Amino acid sequence: MGKVDENKKKKKEALFNTAYDLFTTKGINSTAISDIVENAGVAKGTFYLYFKDKYDIKNKLIAHKTNELFAAAGDALEASGIRGLEEQLIFIIEHVFHALTANKALLNFISKNLVMGALRSTLLTGENSGSDIYEKFLMLVDQDEHDYNDVDVMLFTIVELAGSAGYNSILYGEPLPIEEYKPFLYRCVRLIVKSHRAG
Amino acid sequence: MGKVDENKKKKKEALFNTAYDLFTTKGINSTAISDIVENAGVAKGTFYLYFKDKYDIKNKLIAHKTNELFAAAGDALEASGIRGLEEQLIFIIEHVFHALTANKALLNFISKNLVMGALRSTLLTGENSGSDIYEKFLMLVDQDEHDYNDVDVMLFTIVELAGSAGYNSILYGEPLPIEEYKPFLYRCVRLIVKSHRAG
Amino acid sequence: MGKVDENKKKKKEALFNTAYDLFTTKGINSTAISDIVENAGVAKGTFYLYFKDKYDIKNKLIAHKTNELFAAAGDALEASGIRGLEEQLIFIIEHVFHALTANKALLNFISKNLVMGALRSTLLTGENSGSDIYEKFLMLVDQDEHDYNDVDVMLFTIVELAGSAGYNSILYGEPLPIEEYKPFLYRCVRLIVKSHRAG
Amino acid sequence: MGKVDENKKKKKEALFNTAYDLFTTKGINSTAISDIVENAGVAKGTFYLYFKDKYDIKNKLIAHKTNELFAAAGDALEASGIRGLEEQLIFIIEHVFHALTANKALLNFISKNLVMGALRSTLLTGENSGSDIYEKFLMLVDQDEHDYNDVDVMLFTIVELAGSAGYNSILYGEPLPIEEYKPFLYRCVRLIVKSHRAG
DNA sequence: TATGAATGAGAGTTCATTCAT
DNA sequence: AATGAATGAACTCTCATTCAT
Numbered sequence: 001m002g003k004v005d006e007n008k009k010k011k012k013e014a015l016f017n018t019a020y021d022l023f024t025t026k027g028i029n030s031t032a033i034s035d036i037v038e039n040a041g042v043a044k045g046t047f048y049l050y051f052k053d054k055y056d057i058k059n060k061l062i063a064h065k066t067n068e069l070f071a072a073a074g075d076a077l078e079a080s081g082i083r084g085l086e087e088q089l090i091f092i093i094e095h096v097f098h099a100l101t102a103n104k105a106l107l108n109f110i111s112k113n114l115v116m117g118a119l120r121s122t123l124l125t126g127e128n129s130g131s132d133i134y135e136k137f138l139m140l141v142d143q144d145e146h147d148y149n150d151v152d153v154m155l156f157t158i159v160e161l162a163g164s165a166g167y168n169s170i171l172y173g174e175p176l177p178i179e180e181y182k183p184f185l186y187r188c189v190r191l192i193v194k195s196h197r198a199g
Numbered sequence: 200m201g202k203v204d205e206n207k208k209k210k211k212e213a214l215f216n217t218a219y220d221l222f223t224t225k226g227i228n229s230t231a232i233s234d235i236v237e238n239a240g241v242a243k244g245t246f247y248l249y250f251k252d253k254y255d256i257k258n259k260l261i262a263h264k265t266n267e268l269f270a271a272a273g274d275a276l277e278a279s280g281i282r283g284l285e286e287q288l289i290f291i292i293e294h295v296f297h298a299l300t301a302n303k304a305l306l307n308f309i310s311k312n313l314v315m316g317a318l319r320s321t322l323l324t325g326e327n328s329g330s331d332i333y334e335k336f337l338m339l340v341d342q343d344e345h346d347y348n349d350v351d352v353m354l355f356t357i358v359e360l361a362g363s364a365g366y367n368s369i370l371y372g373e374p375l376p377i378e379e380y381k382p383f384l385y386r387c388v389r390l391i392v393k394s395h396r397a398g
Numbered sequence: 399m400g401k402v403d404e405n406k407k408k409k410k411e412a413l414f415n416t417a418y419d420l421f422t423t424k425g426i427n428s429t430a431i432s433d434i435v436e437n438a439g440v441a442k443g444t445f446y447l448y449f450k451d452k453y454d455i456k457n458k459l460i461a462h463k464t465n466e467l468f469a470a471a472g473d474a475l476e477a478s479g480i481r482g483l484e485e486q487l488i489f490i491i492e493h494v495f496h497a498l499t500a501n502k503a504l505l506n507f508i509s510k511n512l513v514m515g516a517l518r519s520t521l522l523t524g525e526n527s528g529s530d531i532y533e534k535f536l537m538l539v540d541q542d543e544h545d546y547n548d549v550d551v552m553l554f555t556i557v558e559l560a561g562s563a564g565y566n567s568i569l570y571g572e573p574l575p576i577e578e579y580k581p582f583l584y585r586c587v588r589l590i591v592k593s594h595r596a597g
Numbered sequence: 598m599g600k601v602d603e604n605k606k607k608k609k610e611a612l613f614n615t616a617y618d619l620f621t622t623k624g625i626n627s628t629a630i631s632d633i634v635e636n637a638g639v640a641k642g643t644f645y646l647y648f649k650d651k652y653d654i655k656n657k658l659i660a661h662k663t664n665e666l667f668a669a670a671g672d673a674l675e676a677s678g679i680r681g682l683e684e685q686l687i688f689i690i691e692h693v694f695h696a697l698t699a700n701k702a703l704l705n706f707i708s709k710n711l712v713m714g715a716l717r718s719t720l721l722t723g724e725n726s727g728s729d730i731y732e733k734f735l736m737l738v739d740q741d742e743h744d745y746n747d748v749d750v751m752l753f754t755i756v757e758l759a760g761s762a763g764y765n766s767i768l769y770g771e772p773l774p775i776e777e778y779k780p781f782l783y784r785c786v787r788l789i790v791k792s793h794r795a796g
Numbered sequence: 797t798a799t800g801a802a803t804g805a806g807a808g809t810t811c812a813t814t815c816a817t
Numbered sequence: 818a819a820t821g822a823a824t825g826a827a828c829t830c831t832c833a834t835t836c837a838t
Binding site: 157185 | 349355356359360362364380383390394
């Protein structure tokens, strides 16, 4: 990679990181592009070299962060050697919840914008080299000792429930703080999985 | 009510209705206060007599619309004479889904802003004269032939799931069109209810 | 007229006059709206209360100035009591040329933008209370002792020639300074008039 | 010509042609240098190697196109063998009008910028190797069987009239479509020529 | 000679808010 | 209570120009 390309990447990343910081801190509406470029230390025009507008960088940011989140969970799952679909799904939820509990600004940013699009949003980013989480989910289902009906529906339902309930529980402690709510949620996940079991 | 007070109410309602129309049509970000007052046929300054700013009217609008939605569902439930918690909750979901399917703009408006706050949002509005939906939910639970543990958690989980999944299914047909998704959702609701049954 | 309306008119006129000054001094392209409002002593937003954009004020300005120019010539003609179509047309040209020679910035401004639209441009302005120059031309033709064929063509040809040739002669002295060119131009005007005489 | 020089010429011509296309299509004000270089397939910096700015290329373009137009008319005149100043001038006007009627974008481009500079604009271009139209006009006058006074004035008047009236007639059909206006214009040209005849 | 990433001033425009009437 | 003219800061986005490669 030449000096120029290196510099380009550096600038784009500076914009990306700065935008993330400001979006999570001040909110998207209150973040002006001037703020982003100023903090990133680039000229205003440079922003438009890499992004169409504020919403372009926002979308790319969400896709990127979501991707990161699930990719990390997937990697951890692999390292853990856990078996059994129920346990695996709960492990992933656990892992993601853990990250989001530690980083509520991120949760707020992602969830306010596309709570559920999480899974498919990887499509938006151009960087999904092997990191496609949905594929991994399907693989887990496939490798389980049981067969399942309506896999898409099952996964969708679990993700929606976990995403929506987790959002409120982690961020607002409603109806219970997340640690207290988890048992209920996981019981529910198990029920959903079992209800889709074939035979 | 005097003529003056009548006039006041009329102006406020004009602003309220116009704001709703514009928010659902053009989106909140693209709706300027000028748009609202122009379409409502009042002067710009008048807006500030009744609302603090755009977000004030937005919040009041969401609370009001959510309230309306659940109040209608509650009334219909009463009229139906249906018995049994599972059936009653599903009836309410069915009723709300029906209304939102017919009015996707409303679904989009409410959900984009506080999918889940639905229940508690009645607190925001000053107009909840006997229309508190949450109270009604608790009453239904109370009157059921079974006893339930952790009622709050149960209701929260159901509402989050129905809200989040319904939003995607109705609006985007994901993972299935709403009519096809309902059987899965309702099965899930029954499972959740049963899992909270005491004894 | 109330205080408010008076103030409105004053602001609008300030913008109008300032824009004219700047357009003729610096050119339209180099005149920013900021320049106009700054010099007019009003806020930027006020500009957009009265004009759509820079080109709106430009067009209105051209129409207005052209109108003024011909209205003055028409009035002077009336006062002079001159008879005979040839003499009358030449009187008007003479009068307009005189004004433009004394105000080359105006000539430059008008001509660069719609040399010939001069006559019909009165339509653009809303202020043509009895000042419609084209009507006056037709009246002059009508009152002449001779009859004329293709009056529209005749007037158009004269105006185009006088406008285009006058522009170059007054502004650049090409092919001769205006005073030396006039005899040729007027001879030409007479030829055109005569060539349209009926019978 | 070496390979390098050839390449240079090719780039310059690409810029020239692209600029012309864009200017006539989108207008000068709305054409950015980025547009030109992008469509021409060269780098932004390259533009500044050959032209000072947008107005530099615009002027050179107008001069070039005007030159082309009259050169073609002159060549056609020669080929036609027509005799007599009146007929020759009308032939040239006819030829140019024909080209401009077929290419209104070109008429619009040239006329909006320097209707009348047509003749002398050849001076601007560096390429007038023997193509000087004004010289050719003088030659035609010289070769005519009659003598003429104030030849400059005569030619100027004719060109101004034809240019200005032709512009409006061809582009806007005012006061008549060009084909219907021509008889009047040509009668006028003959009158002007005759009025300059000596003796 | 040719490139094109980077610049940054400044353009036009919007709009929430104020306040004299 | 109601108005709406006026404000002016803040906004997004453009673009001619530079200069290191």
